[in-house]
Amino acid sequence: MDPLGVIFGKALVMSVLLLGGFAYLTWLQRRLLARFQHRIGPNRTGWEGLLQPIADAIKMIFKQDVTPTHADKVVFILAPGISVVFALVAFGAIPAGPANSLFGLDPWIVDLDIGLLYVLATTSIGVYGIFLGGWAANSKYSLLGSLRSSAQIISYELGLGLSVLSVIMIAGTLNLREIVEINVWSVSPLLWPGLIVALFAFWISATAEVSNVPFDLPEAEQELVAGYITEYSSLKFALFFMAEYVGMITASAFISTLFLGGWKGPGFVDALIPGMSEWPFVWLFAKIFVLLTIFIWLQASLMRFRYDQLMRFGWVWLFEIALGAALVTGAVIAFVL
Amino acid sequence: MSVLGIAKGMGVTLSHLFKKPVTVQYPEEKVDVQARFRGRHHLLRHPDTGLEKCIGCSLCAAACPAYAIYVEAAENDPHDPTSAGERYASIYEINMLRCIFCGFCEEACPTGAIVLGHEFELADFRYENFVYGKDDMLVGVKGSKWQRREAEREGRDVELGLAPTSRPELEGVDY
Numbered sequence: 001m002d003p004l005g006v007i008f009g010k011a012l013v014m015s016v017l018l019l020g021g022f023a024y025l026t027w028l029q030r031r032l033l034a035r036f037q038h039r040i041g042p043n044r045t046g047w048e049g050l051l052q053p054i055a056d057a058i059k060m061i062f063k064q065d066v067t068p069t070h071a072d073k074v075v076f077i078l079a080p081g082i083s084v085v086f087a088l089v090a091f092g093a094i095p096a097g098p099a100n101s102l103f104g105l106d107p108w109i110v111d112l113d114i115g116l117l118y119v120l121a122t123t124s125i126g127v128y129g130i131f132l133g134g135w136a137a138n139s140k141y142s143l144l145g146s147l148r149s150s151a152q153i154i155s156y157e158l159g160l161g162l163s164v165l166s167v168i169m170i171a172g173t174l175n176l177r178e179i180v181e182i183n184v185w186s187v188s189p190l191l192w193p194g195l196i197v198a199l200f201a202f203w204i205s206a207t208a209e210v211s212n213v214p215f216d217l218p219e220a221e222q223e224l225v226a227g228y229i230t231e232y233s234s235l236k237f238a239l240f241f242m243a244e245y246v247g248m249i250t251a252s253a254f255i256s257t258l259f260l261g262g263w264k265g266p267g268f269v270d271a272l273i274p275g276m277s278e279w280p281f282v283w284l285f286a287k288i289f290v291l292l293t294i295f296i297w298l299q300a301s302l303m304r305f306r307y308d309q310l311m312r313f314g315w316v317w318l319f320e321i322a323l324g325a326a327l328v329t330g331a332v333i334a335f336v337l
Numbered sequence: 338m339s340v341l342g343i344a345k346g347m348g349v350t351l352s353h354l355f356k357k358p359v360t361v362q363y364p365e366e367k368v369d370v371q372a373r374f375r376g377r378h379h380l381l382r383h384p385d386t387g388l389e390k391c392i393g394c395s396l397c398a399a400a401c402p403a404y405a406i407y408v409e410a411a412e413n414d415p416h417d418p419t420s421a422g423e424r425y426a427s428i429y430e431i432n433m434l435r436c437i438f439c440g441f442c443e444e445a446c447p448t449g450a451i452v453l454g455h456e457f458e459l460a461d462f463r464y465e466n467f468v469y470g471k472d473d474m475l476v477g478v479k480g481s482k483w484q485r486r487e488a489e490r491e492g493r494d495v496e497l498g499l500a501p502t503s504r505p506e507l508e509g510v511d512y
Contacts (some may be wrong), residue, residue: 036350040360301350315391
């Protein structure tokens, strides 16, 4: 383990990177969504709209900040912070390269033996921010919206947990670095069907977890004014969205680490440039970028689920599919391999 | 919603990614409107004599469903007529905030004096600036009130937000 100062420095760098990543994810999202809809998107502020996130940030900071009467002020202010902090904290256990590849340092903040559990746990704590924010705002709409969000997260948490079971069984470890080094796809082709199903189940659950389209019911602009953020304005409103976008980045990193080989590239690129598949950071960043693009593609294509559809899909379909994938993988490991 | 349906829909959005966007970079890039677009009103003159076509009959005001038009007529001076008829419009005002650009005034006008043109940049700050008088609408006047105000302040020509083309029904309108 690194000395405390090094960990602190890495955490600082990672936070800055993630927050910058969040800012430019909004730019990427707006540009890509626009192109999916035949438009150009933001291109006025700076070259190709690249200063747009800065302009947005300045706007958000200087907007009027309204706190409702009789709101629980402490919780009302803390709630967006909880969301953001736990969205950021989850990234700490995700490995970005082999040991000592970051100027002689390890490219992760902590190398947890229960890294997988840790990421699952911290990403799900974000819903506390949503729920407390909705409760503290002293508004029925917010309360209803936040309750719906909590119910949604619980419905999908099971699918999320069950779909990682395949990976855990194959890798035999909860350490994210070891999972990447083992590379679950290389163990046996017989495991691929279970893994593919698990990948899709996990992806859908993660989409619901970070409330991305088509599972963006917490926002619920049409049905519930704006769900749990009805009473939020200015910077506190932006913080909730920061949590959501950072959550998207974390989810992409997590999917890449568990299912797509993390920082490792596919083997065939070594034929082009020797050692290319082992370039640290590059592959993880590329995978995160591709996954984020697919998230945005989904946003452009799909409609929001209705609440009962969401519940039925979560409990009746996703739960069973993820469970089935785990069973198949377990059976293959137990009886075939 | 089947998986196939989702895949189909995602294919549609993906195909849009590789098409050219249809966005018009409006203030820099100017497009012309359709030929029958109804924008700001023009009050026309007879092209040969230069007399105003409007005879102050108020039929446009009567036809206007939004009560946006106010006309006050006066007798023509026989030696120095303003219009070709017995009377002319001494006051002709259109409140652009009320106007719904339906074109009924055009239809009602017996002399074809009022025509809806192609100018559409009519936004302004004060209520009184939306009331367009004769001076603002008579043929030869280019642009809306704020465009002319701004052009005067900066000492340049009036710039329109559209690429002007000549229209036969706006005879004598000089863009």
